[in-house]
Every structure is written in structure tokens, then in C-alpha cells.
Amino acid sequence: MTLLSDAQRVAQALSDYEDSTSRREGAVLRQPPSSQLIDRMKLDELARDGGLTGDTLSEFLDTYLDGTIRLRDPRNMGHQTAYTNQAGAFGSFIDGYVNNPMAINEMGPAANAIEQFYLDWMLSKLGWNTVSEDDLLGGGVLTHGGSLANLTALCAARSAAVPDAWGQGNPDDLVVIVPAVSHYSVARAAGIMGLGQNAIIPLPVDEDGRANADLLPELIARQQESGKIVMAVVANACQTALGLFDPLRVMAKACCEAGVWFHVDGAHGAAALLSPELKHLMDGAELADSLIWDAHKMLRTPCLCAAVLVRDHRHLDTAFAQDASYLFHEKDNPGFDFLGRSVECTKASLGLKAFMALAQEGEAGLTAYIENLVELTAEAATIIDAEPDFEIASETEFNIICFRKVSGGETSSLKLRRYLLDRGNYYTTYVEHGGQGWLRLTLMNPKTTRDDILGLLEEIRLVSEITI
Numbered sequence: 001m002t003l004l005s006d007a008q009r010v011a012q013a014l015s016d017y018e019d020s021t022s023r024r025e026g027a028v029l030r031q032p033p034s035s036q037l038i039d040r041m042k043l044d045e046l047a048r049d050g051g052l053t054g055d056t057l058s059e060f061l062d063t064y065l066d067g068t069i070r071l072r073d074p075r076n077m078g079h080q081t082a083y084t085n086q087a088g089a090f091g092s093f094i095d096g097y098v099n100n101p102m103a104i105n106e107m108g109p110a111a112n113a114i115e116q117f118y119l120d121w122m123l124s125k126l127g128w129n130t131v132s133e134d135d136l137l138g139g140g141v142l143t144h145g146g147s148l149a150n151l152t153a154l155c156a157a158r159s160a161a162v163p164d165a166w167g168q169g170n171p172d173d174l175v176v177i178v179p180a181v182s183h184y185s186v187a188r189a190a191g192i193m194g195l196g197q198n199a200i201i202p203l204p205v206d207e208d209g210r211a212n213a214d215l216l217p218e219l220i221a222r223q224q225e226s227g228k229i230v231m232a233v234v235a236n237a238c239q240t241a242l243g244l245f246d247p248l249r250v251m252a253k254a255c256c257e258a259g260v261w262f263h264v265d266g267a268h269g270a271a272a273l274l275s276p277e278l279k280h281l282m283d284g285a286e287l288a289d290s291l292i293w294d295a296h297k298m299l300r301t302p303c304l305c306a307a308v309l310v311r312d313h314r315h316l317d318t319a320f321a322q323d324a325s326y327l328f329h330e331k332d333n334p335g336f337d338f339l340g341r342s343v344e345c346t347k348a349s350l351g352l353k354a355f356m357a358l359a360q361e362g363e364a365g366l367t368a369y370i371e372n373l374v375e376l377t378a379e380a381a382t383i384i385d386a387e388p389d390f391e392i393a394s395e396t397e398f399n400i401i402c403f404r405k406v407s408g409g410e411t412s413s414l415k416l417r418r419y420l421l422d423r424g425n426y427y428t429t430y431v432e433h434g435g436q437g438w439l440r441l442t443l444m445n446p447k448t449t450r451d452d453i454l455g456l457l458e459e460i461r462l463v464s465e466i467t468i
Contacts, residue, residue: 003097006053013061014089021072022447027424028076029069037067069427074448077441077456078427080240080268080400085300087360091353092302101346105335108349112335115142115351118358119307122293125273126286128311139313141341142295142305142350146267147185148343149292149306154189155319156290156310157232157261166320170194175223177201177216177233181209183240183265195231207434208394209239213250220258232261232289237282238269241431241440242393243400245269249284256287264291267306269398271298274367278374281397289315295354298370298399298444300361305350308341316341369446373399377443380453387457393438402431402438411464413437419463426456 020026038044041063046052052060071081082088095111102108102115119140123129128138143149154176158165162174174195178186180202187200203219204212216233223230233255235246248264255262264270264285270293272278273285285291290310295301310316317340339345358366381396384403393402404413411419414437417430429440439460 006057007093009054009058010061013058013065017065018072021070022074024073024075026070028073028427029421029424030067031421032067040067072445073427074445074452075425075455076427076445077443077448077452078429080297080442081444082296082298082300082302083444083446084302085357085360088301088353088357091349091356095349095352098349100349102349103339103342103345103347104337109335111349111352112338114349114355115338116336118142118351118355119309121358122307123309125270126291126309126311128286128309137313138309138311139316139341140307140309141316141338142307142347142354143342144306144344144348144350145296145304146183146265146292146294146306147188149267149294149308150183150185150263150265151189151192152308152316152319152341152343153263153290153292153310154186154193154232156308156315157263158193159318160261160289160315161229161231163318166318171229173228174231175199175201175228176231177203177219177223179203179209179211179234179236179246180205181239181241182234182236183267186234186265203233208244209242209433210244211235211246211251213247213254216251216254217258220254220260224258230258230260232263234263234265235288237264237266237285238398238400240268241400241433242402243268243396243398243442244394245281245397247284248282249287252284252287255289261289262287264288266291267294268297270294271366271370272398274363275371277371278398295350295357298373299354299366300357300369301354302357305354370399372446373443376448376450377401377441379450380441380443383450383453384457389461390457393433393436399443401441401443402433403441404436404438405460405464413439416460416463419466420459423459423463426459428456 041060070076100108100111102111105112120129123138123140143152162171176190176199178200187197190199191197201223204215206212220230235248235251237248238245252262269281272281293307295305296303377396377399381392381401384390385392389405389407390403391406414430417428417439420426431438431440
């Protein structure tokens with residue numbers, strides 16, 4: 001079979017999949033045991049005999065797609081995973097076939113150029129890609145996911161605070177101030193870097209989980225007076241649980257006055273930078289020293305693609321300092337080697353799929369997509385809040401809502417979610433906040449409607465009646 005023939009089979013299978021999920025046919029999620037899925041996909045037979053092409057490929061794809069969570073179904077309102085467009089998906093397909101690991105320019109010149117362009121496009125939203133009064137020039141790199149992006153950004157922060165740490169190791173007095181409600185990857189990065197979990201100093205938060213920025217100057221001063229080096233202060237933009245934004249400008253001012261690196265985890269919420277209506281949520285982000293921004297969340301890019309952006313490129317360029325003569329040596333190079341800024345050497349052409357997703361929509365199209373989802377989220381919050389048997393956890397700022405059922409039975413939100421998953425008609429996630437469990441919706445699908453929200457509420461009522 002030719003590449004074209006099998007590619008047509010793949011395209012047909014995905015087209016059928018798109019049509020059925022858009023029509024809300026079948027379950028959003030079914031979770032049969034892995035042993036059943038292995039048997040249905042005939043993995044043992046295929047591994048032994050090969051032949052995954054032609055009709056066998058079509059049969060495999062049908063079985064595989066039947067076993068997926070249907071993220072493209074409008075009733076999927078769970079995780080912060082992109083509703084990809086077809087151009088971004090084509091980028092993944094092209095990259096998988098040409099297989100250019102482009103952290104070294106000569107291993108993927110076109111992909112390398114696209115990554116440079118895409119990073120400059122992101123930097124322009126912060127005003128970091130022009131020479132400033134301080135003669136600073138922004139820089140960045142794309143990584144496989146926000147966790148790796150946070151790690152890379154904190155390595156850049158360490159290179160600024162302790163320039164010889166890469167060679168000499170971490171001093172014992174490094175600490176990172178982090179809001180008590182933050183993504184797990186920040187604490188994990190501290191562990192990976194050898195700082196230890198005791199180096200994470202919690203910044204108190206308000207009842208909705210926003211950082212209490214008024215306490216930050218005193219907290220920084222107290223650490224410094226005790227002999228600690230505050231390597232970085234981290235802010236959420238936005239929180240993973242409730243989708244609320246920390247007061248970035250106030251936190252940036254405190255960090256600037258104390259001479260401390262300010263890092264913004266904008267994995268999800270940095271997309272607000274594209275919208276004149278929503279940009280205020282990121283007010284003060286331009287004063288940060290680093291920011292991460294996941295294209296595989298709100299920029300319609302297939303997983304994984306996360307940007308690490310720094311206001312002064314030199315700190316990212318010195319975050320990793322190693323010798324490897326087969327990689328690091330003088331050479332004729334018309335492009336830029338991203339390897340010096342990245343944990344990864346064999347790095348996929350992440351910019352290709354991100355740029356193709358952007359190029360299909362255009363900046364105006366992506367902005368409209370983001371604004372429409374936020375508008376739908378605000379409408380959904382109004383609907384839920386008006387129902388006497390439901391309550392929402394907090395105001396909504398972006399495209400995340402947390403709510404719970406408060407009458408008609410004592411079934412917990414966690415148990416309700418389990419029954420919802422068993423039925424398979426809607427998909428939500430679960431968080432704990434303020435000592436309560438909440439169902440969490442993240443609206444990512446432009447085809448989700450008001451009726452889907454109302455249908456979910458009726459499904460919850462039905463499930464609640466069955467379980468009490």
C-alpha cells in the first residue's frame with residue numbers, strides 16, 4: 001500500500017469520527033478493561049505478524065477510535081485539552097513522517113525557522129521581542145508540555161540568582177515562593193532541581209485561591225532577612241482548579257522592589273493576551289521575568305506544545321551549560337540552535353503544528369474562539385447559579401466553572417462524577433476547594449452550547465435521584 005492510500009484511510013476514519021462526535025452520537029467516554037481493548041485491537045497478532053496497512057489499518061483505526069475519550073464531543077467539558085483544528089493535526093502528521101528533531105538547526109531548518117517565528121509572535125504579545133530601555137531582548141523555546149516549561153523557566157531563574165549553580169550545585173539557602181494553590185509541576189520542578197520540597201515557601205491565598213499579593217513584600221523580606229535567597233516568586237494565570245488569575249501587577253511590583261525573579265505560570269490563561277476584551281486578566285505579565293504559555297490548551301494545537309518565554313534571553317541561554325562536542329561546536333549555521341535553551345535534544349517540530357493551527361484560524365480567528373468560550377462560560381455560570389439546587393464555587397473569569405449540587409440528596413460531587421462517567425453521556429472533572437468537592441467544567445469545544453449545559457444539569461439531577 002502507498003502512503004497516499006493509507007493516508008486516505010486515516011483521513012476517512014477521522015472524518016467519520018469527527019462527524020459522529022459532533023452529532024453527539026454514543027458515549028463521550030467508555031472505559032472497558034485494558035485487556036479487552038488489547039484483544040479488540042488485535043495487538044498481539046499485529047505485533048507478531050505486522051501488516052498494519054490497507055483494510056487491516058482501517059479495522060484497527062475503527063477499533064482504536066471507538067476506545068478513545070471523545071474530546072471533540074460538545075458534551076465533553078473536562079480537561080484543559082485543546083480542541084484542535086485540522087491544520088494543527090496535519091502538523092503532527094507531517095512532523096511524524098519527516099521526523100526532524102530540530103533543536104539543532106541543521107536537523108530541521110524549516111521547523112527551526114517556524115519555532116523562531118512562533119516564539120517571536122508570542123513574545124510580541126508581551127512586548128518582549130524589541131530592545132527595551134534596559135537593552136533587554138526576549139527569548140524563548142518550545143517544550144513538550146507545561147511541566148517541562150515550568151522546570152525550564154525555574155532553571156533560568158536559578159541562572160539569574162546563582163550564576164554558578166550549574167557547575168557548583170545548589171546552595172542550601174535557595175527558596176521559591178509559590179501560592180498555596182498552584183500547579184503540581186512547580187513543586188515537582190523544585191524536587192527535580194534538587195532544591196527539595198522544603199524550599200517551597202507558600203504564599204497565602206484568599207478564599208477563592210488567589211495569591212494574597214499584599215503579603216508578598218513581607219514574606220520576601222522575611223526570607224531574605226533569614227539568609228535565604230529567594231530564587232523566584234511564582235504566580236498563577238490562571239489557577240488550574242477555579243480558573244482565577246493572581247494579581248500579577250502587584251506581585252510584579254513586589255518582586256521588582258526586592259530584586260527577585262517573577263515567574264508567571266500562564267499555561268492556560270496567557271491566551272487572554274490575544275483578546276482586547278480579556279487582556280486585563282494578564283495585566284502585569286509584561287513585568288515578569290518569565291512566563292510559560294501552553295499552545296496545546298487554548299491555541300488549538302495538538303499535545304504537547306508549551307512555550308517558555310523570558311524577558312532577558314541571556315538567562316535562558318545560560319540555564320544549561322554543558323559540553324558535548326558532537327552537538328556544541330563552532331559551525332556554519334544560518335539558523336539558531338535551541339538545544340542550549342532546552343532540556344531536550346531530540347525535540348519534535350512543535351512549532352510546526354502550533355503555527356499551522358494559528359495559520360488556519362488567523363490571529364483574529366483564535367481571538368474569537370477564546371472570547372466565545374469565555375462568553376459561553378459566563379452564560380453557563382449564570383444558568384447554574386440561577387438553579388436553586390446548584391451552587392457555583394466562585395465567580396468565573398475565563399473558561400472554567402466549578403459547581404456542585406446542594407439539594408435533593410447527599411450524594412458527593414466525587415460520587416456523582418463517577419456515576420456520570422459510568423453513564424458516559426457527559427464528561428466533567430473534579431476538584432476540592434474550601435473543604436468541599438466540586439464538579440469542574442472547562443469549556444474548550446466551540447460546538448458546546450447552552451443546551452449542553454442544561455442537559456448536563458438534568459443528567460446530574462437524574463443521577464442524583466438514582467443514587468440517593
